Amino acid sequence: MKTTRSTAPAPTAQDEYTVDVFTVVNGAPVQWRVDTRTTLLEALRDSSGLTGTKRGCDQGACGACTVHVDGARVVSCLMLAAQVDGRQVTTVEGLIDEEGRLHPLQEAFVRHDAFQCGFCTPGQLMSAVCLLREGRAGSDAEIREYMSGNLCRCGAYDNIVAAVREAAGGGA
Amino acid sequence: MRAFVYDRPDAVDEAVASVAADPQAAFLAGGTTQLDLMKDGVWTPDRLVDISRLPLRGILVESQQLKVGALTTMEQLAAEPVVAQRLTFVREALLAGATVQLRNMATIGGNLLQRTRCRYFRDPTVAACNRRSPDSGCAAVDGVARMHAVLGVDERCIALHASDVAVPLLAVEASVLVSGPSGQRRIPLSEFWVRADEGPSIENVLGHGDLITEIDVPLLPQGWRSGYLKVRDRASYEFALTSAAVAVQMDGDMIADIRIGLGGVGSVPWRAREAEEMLRGTHVDPVRFEQAGRATMASAFTVPGTAFKVDLAVRTLSRQLITMTEATR
Amino acid sequence: MTATKPDLGTWVGKGIDRVDGPHKVTGTAPYASDVTLPGMVHAVVVTSTVGAGTITKIDTSALLTLPGVRAVFTHENFPRLNPSPDVLFGEAPTAPLQDGRITFHGQEVALVVADTSQEATEAARLIEITYAAEAPLLDPAAGQPEPLPLSPDTSRGDTEAGWAAADVRIGATYRTPENTNNPLGLMGCVAAWDGDHLEIHDTTQGTIALRKTLAAMFGVPESGVRVRVPYLGGGFGAGLNQWPYKLLAAGAARELGRPVKLMLTRPQMFRLVGHRPDTEQQVRLGATRDGTLTMIEHRATVLSSIDFLAVGLITSGTGHLYACPNVATVERTVRLNRRYPTSMRAPGEAEGNWAIETAMDELAYELGMDPLELRLRNLATDLDPASGKPWSSNGVIECCRVGAELFGWSRRDPRPSSMREGDLLLGWGMAAAGFFAYLPMSQARVTVYADGTAAVRSAATDIGTGTYTVITQLAADLLGLHPQQVDCRLGDSDMPASAQSGGSGLASSLSNAVIDAVSHLQGELLTLAGADSPLHGLGPDDVVCRDGALCRRDDPSVRVPIADLLAGQGLVEMSGDGRLRPPDAAAAGMVHAGAYGARFVEVAIDPMIGRLRVRRVVSVTDGGRILNRKLARSQILGATVGGIGQALFEDTLTDPGTGRVANGTFGDYLVAVSADVPDVEVVFVGEPDRYTPSGTKGIGEIGLVGVAAAIGNAVHHATGRRMRDLPITVDQLMM
Ligand SMILES: Cc1cc2nc3c(=O)[nH]c(=O)nc-3n(C[C@H](O)[C@H](O)[C@H](O)COP(=O)(O)OP(=O)(O)OC[C@H]3O[C@@H](n4cnc5c(N)ncnc54)[C@H](O)[C@@H]3O)c2cc1C
Numbered sequence A: 001m002k003t004t005r006s007t008a009p010a011p012t013a014q015d016e017y018t019v020d021v022f023t024v025v026n027g028a029p030v031q032w033r034v035d036t037r038t039t040l041l042e043a044l045r046d047s048s049g050l051t052g053t054k055r056g057c058d059q060g061a062c063g064a065c066t067v068h069v070d071g072a073r074v075v076s077c078l079m080l081a082a083q084v085d086g087r088q089v090t091t092v093e094g095l096i097d098e099e100g101r102l103h104p105l106q107e108a109f110v111r112h113d114a115f116q117c118g119f120c121t122p123g124q125l126m127s128a129v130c131l132l133r134e135g136r137a138g139s140d141a142e143i144r145e146y147m148s149g150n151l152c153r154c155g156a157y158d159n160i161v162a163a164v165r166e167a168a169g170g171g172a
Numbered sequence B: 001m002r003a004f005v006y007d008r009p010d011a012v013d014e015a016v017a018s019v020a021a022d023p024q025a026a027f028l029a030g031g032t033t034q035l036d037l038m039k040d041g042v043w044t045p046d047r048l049v050d051i052s053r054l055p056l057r058g059i060l061v062e063s064q065q066l067k068v069g070a071l072t073t074m075e076q077l078a079a080e081p082v083v084a085q086r087l088t089f090v091r092e093a094l095l096a097g098a099t100v101q102l103r104n105m106a107t108i109g110g111n112l113l114q115r116t117r118c119r120y121f122r123d124p125t126v127a128a129c130n131r132r133s134p135d136s137g138c139a140a141v142d143g144v145a146r147m148h149a150v151l152g153v154d155e156r157c158i159a160l161h162a163s164d165v166a167v168p169l170l171a172v173e174a175s176v177l178v179s180g181p182s183g184q185r186r187i188p189l190s191e192f193w194v195r196a197d198e199g200p201s202i203e204n205v206l207g208h209g210d211l212i213t214e215i216d217v218p219l220l221p222q223g224w225r226s227g228y229l230k231v232r233d234r235a236s237y238e239f240a241l242t243s244a245a246v247a248v249q250m251d252g253d254m255i256a257d258i259r260i261g262l263g264g265v266g267s268v269p270w271r272a273r274e275a276e277e278m279l280r281g282t283h284v285d286p287v288r289f290e291q292a293g294r295a296t297m298a299s300a301f302t303v304p305g306t307a308f309k310v311d312l313a314v315r316t317l318s319r320q321l322i323t324m325t326e327a328t329r
Numbered sequence C: 001m002t003a004t005k006p007d008l009g010t011w012v013g014k015g016i017d018r019v020d021g022p023h024k025v026t027g028t029a030p031y032a033s034d035v036t037l038p039g040m041v042h043a044v045v046v047t048s049t050v051g052a053g054t055i056t057k058i059d060t061s062a063l064l065t066l067p068g069v070r071a072v073f074t075h076e077n078f079p080r081l082n083p084s085p086d087v088l089f090g091e092a093p094t095a096p097l098q099d100g101r102i103t104f105h106g107q108e109v110a111l112v113v114a115d116t117s118q119e120a121t122e123a124a125r126l127i128e129i130t131y132a133a134e135a136p137l138l139d140p141a142a143g144q145p146e147p148l149p150l151s152p153d154t155s156r157g158d159t160e161a162g163w164a165a166a167d168v169r170i171g172a173t174y175r176t177p178e179n180t181n182n183p184l185g186l187m188g189c190v191a192a193w194d195g196d197h198l199e200i201h202d203t204t205q206g207t208i209a210l211r212k213t214l215a216a217m218f219g220v221p222e223s224g225v226r227v228r229v230p231y232l233g234g235g236f237g238a239g240l241n242q243w244p245y246k247l248l249a250a251g252a253a254r255e256l257g258r259p260v261k262l263m264l265t266r267p268q269m270f271r272l273v274g275h276r277p278d279t280e281q282q283v284r285l286g287a288t289r290d291g292t293l294t295m296i297e298h299r300a301t302v303l304s305s306i307d308f309l310a311v312g313l314i315t316s317g318t319g320h321l322y323a324c325p326n327v328a329t330v331e332r333t334v335r336l337n338r339r340y341p342t343s344m345r346a347p348g349e350a351e352g353n354w355a356i357e358t359a360m361d362e363l364a365y366e367l368g369m370d371p372l373e374l375r376l377r378n379l380a381t382d383l384d385p386a387s388g389k390p391w392s393s394n395g396v397i398e399c400c401r402v403g404a405e406l407f408g409w410s411r412r413d414p415r416p417s418s419m420r421e422g423d424l425l426l427g428w429g430m431a432a433a434g435f436f437a438y439l440p441m442s443q444a445r446v447t448v449y450a451d452g453t454a455a456v457r458s459a460a461t462d463i464g465t466g467t468y469t470v471i472t473q474l475a476a477d478l479l480g481l482h483p484q485q486v487d488c489r490l491g492d493s494d495m496p497a498s499a500q501s502g503g504s505g506l507a508s509s510l511s512n513a514v515i516d517a518v519s520h521l522q523g524e525l526l527t528l529a530g531a532d533s534p535l536h537g538l539g540p541d542d543v544v545c546r547d548g549a550l551c552r553r554d555d556p557s558v559r560v561p562i563a564d565l566l567a568g569q570g571l572v573e574m575s576g577d578g579r580l581r582p583p584d585a586a587a588a589g590m591v592h593a594g595a596y597g598a599r600f601v602e603v604a605i606d607p608m609i610g611r612l613r614v615r616r617v618v619s620v621t622d623g624g625r626i627l628n629r630k631l632a633r634s635q636i637l638g639a640t641v642g643g644i645g646q647a648l649f650e651d652t653l654t655d656p657g658t659g660r661v662a663n664g665t666f667g668d669y670l671v672a673v674s675a676d677v678p679d680v681e682v683v684f685v686g687e688p689d690r691y692t693p694s695g696t697k698g699i700g701e702i703g704l705v706g707v708a709a710a711i712g713n714a715v716h717h718a719t720g721r722r723m724r725d726l727p728i729t730v731d732q733l734m735m
């Protein structure tokens, strides 16, 4: 995880309970003027219309809302939008490349049927992308342990492991 | 969440001043406890002072100890090579806690200050909770208790301190550096938390506006081994039912020196000093391990849902003692 | 019933990728929670903090002055609703906010509507409600047992005579706790009125049942109510009922003249959308020395809420799995001040199977017989033992044999604690499983276009089971097209009516409706073939569609492009409507069989610290014709994960004094995570079922049945301890 710049400009508030957030989401600069209590999840979904990131609990316990902040996976329901001021956010909408091609993990998820209802899927993918980067796909047991922060109530775990294993082998 | 003013000062003293000046203010680090409680309506500060960008992140490795910035995340500390080598049980406890996502957010300072997971505490519609509202009673004692404590508790409150990493940090005699409205001070972890049976509504010795800036963690001397065993229902991603952090220095098949912390059992992270004393200078003997565990758990206060923890904690400790002393036998 | 067997086989059965996969992996599949409408406001449900009683005073004045708050609805001002109509599986619990009566802790007592959900949530905390609280009735022993409409008592032969004739007898009590469905998608809806027309984006598993309920309760024509669910974040039964939140949102939207969005919170998911209710079951089994069952007695009590009954079905499979002459089943429910029960994946069977298949294992040990051998000796594969008529198919023995072979069951040392690996105790357990046949009505419309493409439309939902995909494959085969040329649209009550996705009935029901629709489509196309056409005079089943042409079935080289047929009449498309045409079971002389299975499990237990890990699962299923191997496997995998959760973790706890849910969050209520699940070996056996043209059986639920019992039996094998109460936890396993 990158260290953050402590010199980032403090948000300039409209009124006491409003905050301006300048951030970069999926590579594009974004500005939110939001209620201070707005979570990153809410800002993404409601202010930016990026509804790919899902809410499964709003209590940090299911992983459906997983996104990347400065390249590290986090649960966006337990983070304030104000906390990503000056940082880089990546959501599932940012996984496809400029030509709209799927990320190798997205393709592997489809091929291995690594989802059923699909509700946990954006969070699983965001977690899995980091898992590969973290170098934690060395064995199935390792994949399972480090993917355990993403609940799948449909129970697609075996197929998720297979998809991640394949993507890891493919050097993704 | 109730509306609040968001404040993000650039310096430690500003942050301290900002909270100290407002009785309704609170610090925000990783937010994984703080925002959770605010959403539940358990804690409704009017002002959140975001300390997450203060320059308190990072690890300084010295010859005898680590100086860990309070805002270092759990994942960052776990990734530090010296931790893997010289504080194995700290690394294992970190990686056994929560999930990668949460560990990327959660700070070490915040982890020590996490609030109990007691569901009655976290539901403000439950009236009886001495920890949340003094002298209101305790719903858990007559309610559903499983993830609750058996040591350092009584019928007024059986709240568990659920941190994993705090257990080995306590065992290794870490201390925190605090900047407060009245200056700096150092507090050993052994004096940091307040047991529920000493007052259910006070959790630690910090005053309002006190900011943890650093955690100083002595390295285990060369030749020590350590490990953390966490017993839980699920294979991953669950708080401990019981856990044992053990560090030993062996001399042949004799335990030359030892440190033991227990998790999942105490209203505060639990140092098992009696057990350490019973085992220091003795030969490896599973029967004695069990006796040491029993001695530690002798003062347990249980309710029907937590009674199993006494036996489980003894077994968890015994197993971890066997594992830690085995390779050198 | 369609006369001719359809030609299936080019696409049907193939493990093609899920057709909606790209939408799901890119986050573009729209779920109800993703819907935003202009002018939309947000509603939050306020729930009761007592378990029984009445509201004496409700003060909302402080809320209405808060920023953003638009309205607060209570029983004093919420519109009166008509009574709930009867809809199968989907009866509504009592209408919300009609009076101040409280029947369970966490019941809906008010609705706060504000511009943002945060404003509504915070305002909701400030509502002041005074209750005349009563002591909630929570003890089943203190309640009044009553029968369940869907689970009548059954009896054949003479169980007491069978008991007397037995050489070996066992009898024990088994318990299963409340489990909460907890689909990952929070349930909720967006409701919007336009005059008397209501459109609701919801998380129901059945659009048509909800349409009927909303129309009747709001007194508007069914034609004007539209329910949309293109995607759903899982259901597992929680989406089968017409829960009050839907009525609250629709009522508020009508009163306010604005779209209202109402999403439940995770804690509310434990209270307001049902659960698998607790059961207590007594089983008695008797057998002769050679292991032939002489009697089965199965008594179950299941818990209900005060106003809304459990589905039951705990004992209904018991008389059908084993060929035993003397069987009695008795099922009762008790109404308590508990939250609404509902169906949860494999309702009834999951609970009943736990008791029966554990009891069978106990009997095997009493007999000194291999548990597999005891099953094989008694399973009823040819005739349904209850009616004496032949099954339309039954592969349960094959499931057991194939599973045993793959698992290596013959290497099992039957003595408890005999198999070890270092400090670990290994246990091998198995269970047989059945799931009832259920064939509800569905309709579908198949349309062909001049450009050669086709569409299937139905109001059915795809809750993750793969309906979009398997229907696409089926239509591709029936129309002689590539799946990419078929567009399948579901989840909209304006499309042809369909059954809910529930009871494992949809795939069968809908696929047969599609077969029928294609037949009708062919008939319609034939009406376009003039006297000079080579197809003139043929009947709908004498032709088939192939590659955009209508062909003679017996000589496909005789073909007329559909585009030409359409153009001749100035048409651009042609549709055929179809519906399930259930065969006359009596005439067919057979009993409609459900799916069957056998589960084999290895557990490893660390007896010192009570740690249990499921190491291996072999899951064999007779699912009739498999429409898509890949997706079918996923259904069994997912159900296995659910079964592991049922066995080891899931347990919704209730506060003894108040009836409050004590562990209603994902942090406190444990479901299986990836690390809990081993690689599961999934195998399908059996043949296309003879009951319907499609030959399919439901496979969404059978995969869960038997998993818990196989695990429990494996625990006994590992430890010698008999597990009769779920879940099986560390404290029961320390040795
Ligand atoms: C679903 C879930 C599962 C979890 N599982 C585990 C687990 O298995 N094991 C485990 O150990 N933990 C677990 N946790 C707890 C988690 O580790 C803590 O919430 C986290 O460590 C808190 O750190 P934070 O930085 O997020 O703190 P915050 O939430 O930001 O702060 C916590 C409290 O400390 C105060 N505070 C924070 N930093 C300072 C400081 N430097 N000085 C003074 N006050 C400060 C804040 O005001 C607040 O009151 C879990 C949490 C969740 C949500």
Ligand code: SF4
Pocket: B116, B118, B119, B120, B121, B128, B129, B130, B131, B132, B137, B138, B139, B140, B141, B156, B157, B158, B159, B200
């Ligand atoms: S155990 Fe402590 S925190 Fe929990 S309800 Fe009782 S007093 Fe409150």
Ligand code: FES
Pocket: A054, A055, A056, A057, A058, A059, A060, A061, A062, A063, A064, A065, A066, A075, A076, A077, A078
């Ligand atoms: S919604 Fe954020 S973890 Fe569940």
Ligand code: FES
Pocket: A114, A115, A116, A117, A118, A119, A120, A121, A151, A152, A153, A154, A155, A156, C184, C233, C234, C464
């Ligand atoms: S695919 Fe439904 S929750 Fe994972």
